[in-house]
Amino acid sequence: MVSLNEICGDARALNKFVSAQQDWIRDVAKKYGVRGVYDDDLVQEGNIMLLEALKSYDEGIGTDFRTYASKLVKRRLAKAVRELRGISAKRIDDRIAETVGTSDGRDENDVAYELCSLLPDRQTQIVQMRYGIGSGDGEPTTMEEIAKKMGVSVRTVNRQLHSALETLREHG
Secondary structure (H helix, E strand, O other), rough: OOOOHHHOOOOOHHHHHHHHHHHHHHHHHHHHOOOOOOOOHHHHHHHHHHHHHHHOOOOOHHHHHHHHHHHHHHHHHHHHHHOOOOOOOOOHHHHHHHHHHOOOOOHHHHHHHHHHEEEEEEEHHHHHHHHOOOOOOOOOOOEEEEEEEOOOOHHHHHHHHHHHHHHHHOOO
């Protein structure tokens, strides 16, 4: 059996390995697909992260490759969705503050919280979790994690988030 480290040095083996992973990458990418983001873009991002995971994977860590790569691929896809939708890595509260301006001397976070108060509680929770607003670490939460925490489907989270952002744009 060929080790993963040996695959990196053999172009044919690497191509064969990446091709064999395409169904899995497509399945993961579909979970992150949203309106305005093309599946092919997400698959490409997933492939890039798959290759990076392959280069950095250490077989001695006690985790199988798929588990190791899955975390990295999902993180990369979440970032890609934000970037491809024009939100970039910037936190949404900063973007909202830029949209409405803070010329009256108010803090950007105050503006973000004020705008979120326009939303129903459920949408406020989703926006805050998705973009890391008010969390101690400021890290965004994936759609899957939000759905799991709220006991709803990823599709429901996506719809609620889209509706919330539309409301915020209307008032911004």
